[in-house]
Amino acid sequence: MHVTDYTNASRTMLFNIHDLDWDDKMLDALDIPRAMLPEVRKSSEVYGQTNIGGKGGTRIPIAGIAGDQQAALFGQLCVKEGWRKTPTAPAALC
Numbered sequence: 181m182h183v184t185d186y187t188n189a190s191r192t193m194l195f196n197i198h199d200l201d202w203d204d205k206m207l208d209a210l211d212i213p214r215a216m217l218p219e220v221r222k223s224s225e226v227y228g229q230t231n232i233g234g235k236g237g238t239r240i241p242i243a244g245i246a247g248d249q250q251a252a253l254f255g256q257l258c259v260k261e262g263w264r265k266t267p268t269a270p271a272a273l274c
Contacts (some may be wrong), residue, residue: 183225185245195220223250 189195189202194212196203202217222226224244232238246254249267258265 182218182229182244183227184220186220187223187250188245188247189218189220190223191247239243 186197186200187196190197194206195201196208199264202214202220204214206212207214207217217234220253223246226241226243227245228242229239230242232240252267253259253265256265
């Protein structure tokens with residue numbers, strides 16, 4: 181499975197956030213084949229499943245993708261409309 185979500189794809193600067201698709205002009209300019217890029221989907225949907233315990237084991241859905249800064253919004257309880265957070269790079273904490 182080679183999948184990402186809209187927010188992570190947008191960070192590459194190769195993704196057109198208006199069309200919600202890879203930007204062919206950028207790909208052509210940088211000679212990047214579209215086929216090497218992941219499929220882009222919504223952040224919360226079932227992407228696939230994993231098995232715990234091997235064949236016949238418990239199947240657990242893989243049902244969400246979030247980048248570190250996007251996930252941090254939930255970890256810092258920044259969940260109401262209009263609320264913001266200030267991201268810091270990990271190096272800023274050293």
